[in-house]
Amino acid sequence: MTSDYGPLSARAFPMNIVTFDNVSKIYRMGQVEVAALRDVSFAIPKGGFTALIGPSGSGKTTALNLIGCLDSPTRGEVTVAGQAVKGLGRRSGADFRGQHIGFVFQDFNLLPVLTVYENVEYPLLMIRDQPNRQRRLAVERVLEAVGMADQARKYPAQLSGGQKQRVAVARALVGTPELVLADEPTANLDSQTAFMVISLMKQMRDAFGTTFVFSTHDPRIMEQAELTFRMVDGRLADDDSAHSQEAAT
């Protein structure tokens, strides 16, 4: 687990795991149409640590939902890990997400009736239908990696916010997906904990080579991104639409 092997190779052979090609998303509420995304095109490199930023209502969540195959674009083409999002049905969409994408939510969204261990085990048990021994190895590995191995038997209600989000990160990673999506993963955490969680996510990217895409309002959190897309009113902002930390160094 060298900390620079994964991302470096991704940058050395720039392959895009997500591409948006003139994507628009229009919500219809009765007579009113809301354009949440307008002709957006961008690409997210494999193995990167990418942030979507922008004011409230700018379309960050909408974009992440499209990347997460939870929604399909009104116009344009979204591909994720080589798969066109539009063609996915309910069940094939679920299967695709279960195989390729991990999710981290703003409100943690752990199942309250399950222990930390069981929460992390859930994707392997109920989605991948993996056998017991294989599950245990994988769960123990990610819990160890996020530093929650000693809390495995606790229930979510017994954990702090930061601890919950670590468990959520472990749950997102346990099936070793290619891509982890996190919509405002630190919005419900105090700034110190938020920083710890985003650092953990970056560490996990290094350790597992997983692509991370997250959205945030917090400047301190944005700074951690290697690639940032700024959104304004459903478009990518022209000025510094793609600023790369590496470009600065």
Place this chain on the structure above:
Amino acid sequence: MKILRLAFKNLLRYKRRTLFTGLLIVVGVVAVIVFVGLSDAFKRAITGQITDSMLSHLQVHRKGYTASIDNLPLDRMLPAKAYGRLAAILDGDPAVEAFSGRIRFGAMLSNYAQTTNVRLIAVDPSKEQAAAPLLASRIKDRTRTDAILAPGEVALPEVLAKGMGLKPGDTVVLVANNKDGSVNGMTFIVAGMVESLMGPGGRDGYLHIDDAMALLRMDEPEISEVAVRVKNFRDVDAVAAKLQETLAPMKNQAGQPMFEVHTWKQLSPFFNVVRMIDLMTLGVQTILIAVVLISVLNVMMMSVYERVREIGTLAAMGTRPGRIMGLFVAEGFSLGLVSALGGSVAGIAVLWILNLSGVEVAFGGGNQVFALAPAVSPGQVASAALIVVGISVLASLQPAAKAARLAPVDALRHV
């Protein structure tokens, strides 16, 4: 299995609500089991009483007799020859346990001071005892213990004897018309009092068949009815049908069928009571179904509504819609299963306590008290439990389908 485990955990999440719904279902199951147990015992007691002490299980008459049974007609008897053929058939039927030929007629009863009408059944005491074993227990103040009565004796209906101030040992005169219209009288000793039973024949007296033949001046026995007891009470319809078939080819001179066969169900008005009890059982089961349906539907709808975001999370992570549906159906199933088991155990326990403390029912004007032995068969308990589990699953289908249909984006936005 893993789905059921998760379903259980989710049920325990709202402990009070689950407990309340479960208890409601338990009470419903207990009500059904206790009702079925009691009503079955009641049915058994009454049918047992009516068949074993009077009607026997089925009866054979000369064709047309039952239609005019209230007149006790002497011109619709089975001649000795016909009775002989019938007796041979019954003797040869392995499903028949016993049978008894009876002469039924009306007579005038006199105690030398008063005179009244009485309906009488003349029997061969030992044969009658075999065909209607509880008859002996219906005759109170019996003067002899070896048989219900002997030639020269009559057992009088209790109410009638009381009204005339007659006691066992008293002498009475019976006067009867025979079928040619000539009158004959004989003296008898009162040998006991027959308790009343509801239904036809429930207020008849008994005497020896030989005395009846003498009184009616018969040269050879002519039989009004043949009471047949079958070996297995449950087979009574089958035995009757088979007998009917065997007897059908036997015709009289006019080419009409000679015999008619009726089971106790056709002969006793109590069968309608039995049917009513069955109908009520159905009603109680319907109420149980409604209770389960409404309460499980309610709980599951609340469950889905409260967990919309959670469902969105599961779906986003890649849980298939079918599995989400399965999770919620499993929740309804578990709730139903546990409640059904609890209700079955509690219901059987209640019946057991009822048995210990004893249940008595007065029937037929209060002069007859039955001690009931409430009991349910495993099949009856299983059917109540199955109803509950089946309806629980049915009730959770719609909420579960709703959960499975939720779009993850919308579900996740739900607050």
